[in-house]
Amino acid sequence: MLDATLISEFCGFLGKENVLTDPADRFTYAYDAAVLDPVVPEIVLRPTSGKALGQAVRLCNENRIPLTVRGAGTNLSGGTIPKANGAVILTNALNRILEINEADMYAVVQPGVVTATLAAAVEKKGLFYPPDPGSQSVSTLGGNVSENAGGLRGLKYGVTRDYVMGIQFFDVNGQPVKTGSRTVKCATGYNLTGLLVGSEGTLGIFDEIILKLIPLPAHQKALMAVFDDIHQASETVAAVIAERIIPATLEFLDNFTIRAVEDYSRAGLPVEAAALLLIELDGHRVQVEEDADKVASLCRNLGASTVRVAKDPAERDKVWSARRSALSALAKLKPTLILEDATVPRSRIPDMVRAIQEISAAHGLAIGTFGHAGDGNLHPTILTDRRNTEEWTRVEKAIDAIFDRALALGGTLSGEHGTGIAKSRYLEKETSPGTILYSRRIKAALDPNHILNPGKIIG
């Protein structure tokens, strides 16, 4: 397929050092953070300019080479697993912040900019880019926009989608397409921005992204509520929101996760607790203090044995960085970790927590549950060993059961991890044949040769 002429054509505009064909190099990009079989691509391309990116897309399409764009590969749905006869296009050399506009509060970035790098850069100017996926210290903004990544602050601040004002991207022919604007309001033409966010590299390849920024909140306060009964903790979540208090984050950790995190991070978490709620409030100082008092009493009234308030930013950071280590902490316990992402309307969190316990017991599996309870987005995490085929059968059944319960509770298959390969085959459970047909018509019209990340979302 990839003959020497074509490879030398790629080398011509990318530079020889940015065209990787060595098997060892290619194997590096055969998998991502999802538990799926690796697929070694035929070639890896690393454009160093938007122009070269567009040329690479065009050449792939002309030669019918399926292409998968990859940021940091931290997605958990197999979105960056390539095709065996395909190319992986790396965005790590397209990592410039092109503009931070303080007056109009937006940033323009190349897709390979690391999420935390932008967040830190705008914070220096008193601005805030809220989306904070768990992998923010390595994940890229291009990847976040492709997957419509969420994070801990979704409850108050929304997800990546809510911050994308515009995208410049290449269609499958390498033709530039511009959508959205640097203005807060834009009702011109179709909202292609909306369609491209979360399209997982299947409809177009991002060149530049315009992201909305907001003023940095003046004040923060973090609380930890310790519960001896997991159900009291889950019921407290909805009670907080019912008070019309919207914390920036409202995280839930069960005992299994607390123990794993404490082992890993030594942050001083109460390992005997049945569950913890970690709550951060932000905004005006007076509002934060008032809300913190209300939330603390509410937690106590609903059964919390203690409510600790972080004394200073250092203590607050210690707890949050412990929470952020949950995935790594759990991953140390067993060879294979399946982090699920089923999401329910937040009032159904108690039902979902109960359902996960039942599923864990019914299938004899270790499941740690933590996540963004405030927005209904829990991460039941199954610890297993994929080589154990008998156990793996039970794992698959448990995953099905988790999805079925989430959907029965009015939820969705994925809150923030995307569809990718992992959820593609479940899509019909949540949507309808009409939805899949409609989606396929769009995909076929925009990518008739199935070049753009084939096999993702709608297969």
Next chain:
Amino acid sequence: MLDATLISEFCGFLGKENVLTDPADRFTYAYDAAVLDPVVPEIVLRPTSGKALGQAVRLCNENRIPLTVRGAGTNLSGGTIPKANGAVILTNALNRILEINEADMYAVVQPGVVTATLAAAVEKKGLFYPPDPGSQSVSTLGGNVSENAGGLRGLKYGVTRDYVMGIQFFDVNGQPVKTGSRTVKCATGYNLTGLLVGSEGTLGIFDEIILKLIPLPAHQKALMAVFDDIHQASETVAAVIAERIIPATLEFLDNFTIRAVEDYSRAGLPVEAAALLLIELDGHRVQVEEDADKVASLCRNLGASTVRVAKDPAERDKVWSARRSALSALAKLKPTLILEDATVPRSRIPDMVRAIQEISAAHGLAIGTFGHAGDGNLHPTILTDRRNTEEWTRVEKAIDAIFDRALALGGTLSGEHGTGIAKSRYLEKETSPGTILYSRRIKAALDPNHILNPGKIIG
């Protein structure tokens, strides 16, 4: 085209009283709020259930009858002007609020629910649906979602797009399609919700809409800053935002508009002022009071001769209802009113105000300017008489000039009124051939017979 058999087929599932073929009835739906030539449709259909709506769409497609769905027809871009051989489908009988979920803070509505009706219903429960287009007392939510309507609160709260969690709609074959979810986070499948918002009835016909609600702000405060120099007023807009204060609304009115509004509403506006800023802050009481003090001093430092604070809700409502009457007030002055919607990044508001003054002088036209300065969305409003063909030529040149200046300032053709017929031919100025081609591919794939509101957005 429409023979008796087909008409009786429509009557069969819609009921005879909901199929209008009388010329007088049909003429009622020949125009909307945009200044464009009326087009009388061949038939008007009024489904009273979602099922009947789907059947009507299917039958139109099968018989190649172009269909235009109409809420209240308040859009200003010709989005509801039908085809002469087409059908108008009215949504006014699909006007039920199906659910208001307090715990999970969302509402499910049929498309014909009036915007203000939902806003009032959720306010009774301490919740808030922020999008407030000028026509909210008559406009429908289906129309708002079709046009991605904005409003006065866009600066702090965003536009309609930011509140649509999911849509159930019919594709051109009348097949139901479900997108989005009742959960805050949803990353499953393509973000068809994003694509459908603002698609102006050209990609699918809404059956049910899930809208996000937020807690009602606890406190409001309204200020009126009076300026003797229009440029000082426009420069104050960016200065407020530069202080990292985000008012709920930050409205600008020039002297021309102030006079028209005062004539019409007798609200006690200062008719000698060169310009006014109307500012409303909301949130926690302490924050609102602090911000109000800061904004007031800022306005005074930048040249405001007076800053009035509304004493009570009654005074506040009086000023806002005066502001909301601007369009009607200006419409009384001349036979034809062209309300433009060009939008710029907010820091360019002073340049845009200057540009409008120059264009008004250069073409010898009366242009009143008002609008949502805080989000860069001004409404320069040309007063004219369309029967005066010489003046009309100058009007068309002035509109072109306004668009060109907005785009040169990094803006967009439409902040909140949509593309419709009115902006369709200008689209290429803002976007690129690639964008239009990409959009056309989507449209052709989803509506191969050009049945769904043909002629809108991309022609």
